[in-house]
Amino acid sequence: MNPDALAEALLSVVAPLAEARRPGSSEGLTAADFVFERPKNRDHGDWASNAAMKLAKRVGANPREFAAEIAAALAETPGVASVEVAGPGFINIRLDAAAAGALARQIVEAGEAFGRNDSQAGNSINLEFVSANPTGPMHIGHTRWAALGDAIARLLLASGAELVREFYINDAGAQMQRFGRSVLASAKGEPTPEDGYPGAYIDDLAQRVLAARPDLLTLSQDEQEQVALDLGYELQMADLKQSLEKFNVHFDVYFSERLLHATPADGGPSLVDQAVDRLRAQGHVFDQGDAVWVRTTDFGDDKDRVIRRSNGEYTYFAADAAYYLNKGDRGFAHKIYLLGADHHGYVHRLKALAGAAGDDPEKDIEVLIGQLVSVNGARLSKRAGNIIELDDLRDWLGTDALRYSLARYPADSPLTLDPEILQKRTNDNPVFYVQYAHARTHNVARNAADSGVTRDAFAPELLDHETESALLGALQEFPRVVAFAAELREPHRVARYLEELASLYHRWYDNCRVTPLGDEEVTDLHRTRLWLNDATGQVLRNGLDLLGVSAPERM
DSSP, X not given: OOHHHHHHHXXXXXXXXXXXXXXXXXXXXXXXXXXXXXXXXXXXXXXXXXXXXXXXXXXXXXXXXXXXXXXXXXXXXXXXXXXXXXXXXXXXXXXXXXXXXXXXXXXXXXXXXXXXXXXXTTOEEEEEOOOOXXXXXXXXXXXXXXXXXXXXXXXXXXXXXXXXXXXXXXXXXXXXHHHHHHHHHHHHTOOOOTTSOOXXXXXXXXXXXXXXXXXXXXXXXXXXXXXXXXXHHHHHHHHHHHXXXXXXXXXXXXXXXHHHHOOOTTOOOOHHHHHHHHHHHTTOEEEETTEEEEOGGGGTOXXXXXXXXXXXXXXXXXXXXXXXXXXXXXXXXXXXXXXXXXXXXXXXXXXXXXXXXXXXTTTSEEEEEOOOEXXXXXXXXXXXXXXXXXXXXXXXXXXXXXXXXXXXXXXXXXXXXOHHHHTOOSTTSHHHHHHHHHHHHHHHHHXXXXXXXXXXXXXXXXXXXXHHHHHHHHHHHXXXXXXXXXXXXXXXXXXXXXXXHHHHHHHHHHHOOSSOOTTOOOOHHHHXXXXXXXXXXXXXXXXXXXXXXXXXXOO
């Protein structure tokens, strides 16, 4: 019996009791009004509810007395072993072994779908993260945002959202011209321009540009600069995408900033031009000192923002406005931005922009700020010179260790990773601990097959050992953990859950055998425990996948 079924049972009991005390008091009650929690002390049962305390005033009853009435009626529900009242009116429920154990089969049969839920159904979300400048390699800062952003996306998709993972390419502006001149200077064997990009990666790009265009240096100066910029940009973007793919991070859309400034084929206004007109139509644009402003202070910003300077040039805020409006035009009702620690100033600015566009700043836009991450002993990139590259970190520590460790902590907390721990194959290493538990479930299944233990029988009432009750209780929690982590945008809740589940599984493994000893006969208890073993492996696998981490079958 899962929490949803238990909520329905509780509703069927509470509604008539409420009506008997105060007619009409049950009107509008649904199963969704009843929330169950796992008691911290398992001696208090499998589930606890505060329904009596929540409804006591509504029905005109003493909470503890009302809880006693509910407990007496609920105890008659099939699958419920006992119900007790605790404290001021908590209802502690214990399921019988068969009702609790039935979950093992449900999980195995659901497979990859177990844990998926519809808590985010109906939400159309654009999630933007990483969004690095295409002028250099991916670095350690991008690493954290990539791991967190992708894990948040997986959680939201698993919870029923319609979601697109988007990378905003900052490929407009002066930095691109400096990048192109840097590549060309290297191709010519000249020093890096004073305002250019140094690093061996520029030399590498220059050689690749020359290989693609051997005639580069025979072109006019303007043509050389354009070819160096275009080809260098194309090659660097390919490198960025490859780095992300190797890190198991996938984007559905790579959106170029250039599109915002481009003139349409029909010669009409660009998206940036249109953005100014659209914001003006909303009544939040004004002209002052030959410049065009957006009155963002109407929506909590600390000052109004210039969107077009007096010389006619657009500001970065103009591109932000055009990009935000474009997301809405593409059908995304909710926009999530995952930004770095140095972008705190963008929070009020973007929310004010949403308000100026006619949206609800508290509902339609969400800005998540991630804090810095460092790795003890990490070396600066030999290619880039002044950064720690994602590729170097991945080669050094491994994708799984990096992704799991970055997802294991809240995004808003500074983080220092210890490579000595991450490279250990011991229980001190959290990702190893969880992956080893998964590998152990497969080892148990292999040994079971060798001993003739199959899943051709299932007797859940036999799963009555205390470690089985605890393990089943944790497995039952997985869908709720996924939904809660998705709602809060906090992948670390899944990681911590997996570690607890792994601990409970290891304890069960030490106490309950799936394969018989010696010449013992294979019984239904062995067969049923195999279901529980495989169910645990499935949940560990599903959870690791939500974090973008592999689930090895052997270690």
